[in-house]
Amino acid sequence: MRYVQLDTPKPISKIGLGTWQFGSREWGYGPEYERRAAEIVRRALDLGVTLFDTAELYGFGRSERILGAALGDDRAKVVVASKIFPLLPVAPVVQQRAVASAARLGVDGIDLYQVHQANPVVADTTTMRGMRSLQDVGLVGEVGVSNYGLRRWRFAEAALGRRVLSNQVRYSMIDRGPEEDLIPYAEQAGRIVIAYSPLAQGFLSGRYDATNPPAGAVRRANPYFLPENLERGTQLIATLREVADAHDATPSQIALAYVLRHPNVVAIPGASGVEQMERNAAAAEIDLADDEYAALVAAAHAFRPVTGLAAVPRMVRVRLGK
Numbered sequence: 649m650r651y652v653q654l655d656t657p658k659p660i661s662k663i664g665l666g667t668w669q670f671g672s673r674e675w676g677y678g679p680e681y682e683r684r685a686a687e688i689v690r691r692a693l694d695l696g697v698t699l700f701d702t703a704e705l706y707g708f709g710r711s712e713r714i715l716g717a718a719l720g721d722d723r724a725k726v727v728v729a730s731k732i733f734p735l736l737p738v739a740p741v742v743q744q745r746a747v748a749s750a751a752r753l754g755v756d757g758i759d760l761y762q763v764h765q766a767n768p769v770v771a772d773t774t775t776m777r778g779m780r781s782l783q784d785v786g787l788v789g790e791v792g793v794s795n796y797g798l799r800r801w802r803f804a805e806a807a808l809g810r811r812v813l814s815n816q817v818r819y820s821m822i823d824r825g826p827e828e829d830l831i832p833y834a835e836q837a838g839r840i841v842i843a844y845s846p847l848a849q850g851f852l853s854g855r856y857d858a859t860n861p862p863a864g865a866v867r868r869a870n871p872y873f874l875p876e877n878l879e880r881g882t883q884l885i886a887t888l889r890e891v892a893d894a895h896d897a898t899p900s901q902i903a904l905a906y907v908l909r910h911p912n913v914v915a916i917p918g919a920s921g922v923e924q925m926e927r928n929a930a931a932a933e934i935d936l937a938d939d940e941y942a943a944l945v946a947a948a949h950a951f952r953p954v955t956g957l958a959a960v961p962r963m964v965r966v967r968l969g970k
Contacts, residue, residue, distance in 0.1 A: 649696030650932045652914060654838055656813070657789060658727050658759065662908050662932045664699030665692045665925070666844060666916035671710025682714060684921060689718035691922045693726070695929040701816070701842070701916045703731035703764055704749050716753035728753055729760035731794055731816075734767040734775070742778030746787055762792035762816060766800055776807035783810070792816060792842070798829045811839065819843035819913070821852060821906050821948045822872070822884070834912040843907045846915040848872055852903035854885045877953040887947035891940045897931070904931035906944055 651659040670685045689700070700719065702711045712730060716723065730749045732742060750758055761782065763775060782788035792814035793804055805812040815834070819826045819841065826841055834841045847853055849862075851872045856862050858875040867873050872881075888899035895902065900917075907915050908931065919925040936944070 649698075649929060650908075651698070652840060652912065654840065654912075656727075658725070659698055660727055660840065660914060661696060661698040662914050663697060663904070663929050664701055664727075664729075664842070664914055664916040665689065665697055666918045667700065667702045667711050667715050668706045669918050669920070670702070670714040671707025685714050686718040687922050688919050688925050689715065691925050692919075692929070693719075693722055695926065697925075697929060698726045699729065699842075699914060699916065700726055701729045701731075701844075702753075703733070703762075704745060704752075705731070705733045705764060709748075709752050712749055712752035716755065723753070723755050727759040728755055729762060729792070730758055731762040731764040733764050734770070737763065737767055737770050737775040737778070739774050739778030739781065742775055743782060746778075746782050750787060757787050757789060759789045760792050760814065761788040761790075762794050762814065763796075763804070765795050766793070766797075771807075772800065772804040773807045776804055776809075780808055780810070790814070794842075798833055801830070801833075811837075814840040814842050816842035816844055816916075818845050819907055820846045820848045821903055821944060822848050822951055822953070824948065831910050831913060835910070839912065841910070841913045843913055843915040846907050846917050847900055847903055851878075851881065852885070852888065852899060854889060854899040857882075871955050872953055874954060880953060881951055884947045884951045887943055891936070891944060894940070895934055897934060898927060901927055901931040901934060902936070902944070904928060905934040905936050906941070908932060909936060909941060 650662045700715055702715050704712065732745045746758060746761055779788065779791045790813040791808055793801055793812055794816035796815050801812060801815050815830055817826050817830060830841050849867050849870055856878060858878045861873055885899060888902050892899050892902045904915055907913055917928050919928060
């Protein structure tokens, strides 16, 4: 495993484990997944993974409980990250919710406490006042944000009066927005971009095509999995396979290596089983050659999916079986 080269109290692994699926039925993994979740966490620890990301919203607290129980006595050795859902994120509420998350996780302090989403009405001034108080009493180590643009990330940091260590955003080969400003800022300022959905919810795995769409409510709601987009992605997946063959790897591992090529980026893919956790962790060791990276960039730029409002009628037709 490789780690981010920053001055953090605990090392942060380049591959972490995202736990949205822990206790969340919308992923369609079934009731036995809770037992598998514990096995995945234990294997991740064996592989040197130190970043475990959850949120109070995931399974309405069940994800935090499952993760905390699975980590057991190792909770103090790793970076436990959670997120507050920004419903009225004023200072007293931020403090109360952090206490509740820590209790569910079974920890004395949350290593990285993040604002799940920017609130359009409540300013970060009051939210960060609550975060600063949590840091002062030792309940929170580092503060992070999620789904923030660069301007608001920097404003949040000014409001906190300390570093806002991380910004957790959607980032993958086909969601490259963070490359424009967030990643350059992180590298310049000594901050971290945490990439969620680094495999575009499995689109980049090569497992799905127009005749074999995914199951589960989350992926069915993602326009990338429209049959038309799966068809349009054929060449992109072919390029991933070509690079993967050169490294004796899988397309998913190459897609992860793409985002990890940036020194201040870490990825938090989920895992449906122990074997997938092992493959994800191994991706941290893959070094892409310059020409391979250039080929992946070109293939990603050539992919033109139907998204936004244009995708809505197509998704309705798919749902209706038309």
